[in-house]
Amino acid sequence: MKNPLRKGHKLHSIVFWKCPNCHEGDLFTHKSPYILLKSLDMPKECSNCKQDFEIEPGFYLGSLWTSYPIVAFLVIGLTTYFYLYLEMKVIPFFLLLSTILFTLQPLIMRFGRSIWINIFVKYKSKK
């Protein structure tokens, strides 16, 4: 089985936040998602292939549909482990869950956007 993280595979673009068209240019302006207030800053187009990253006004509102399942998966997983398996009390569990989700929020939003643009833009190898 070929490595799904290799260039040319959608997972490469999604995981490494690369341009979905060429897998070279960065999808976000800053490498770190924890530069608060600038976490979701994106260039208008790819620095390598000029792929438009703002496909239409409000394009990334749709990424709520892709970040929601990530959050749901995390909540179900963390609830199963901490609340049901380790039998944490309710208040500490919610504090822990809130802290984890709040901390991961910039990553979740970036992956949501990365998945969203990859749904609409196909990879094109070099001509």
Ligand SMILES: [Zn+2]
């Ligand atoms: Zn590109």
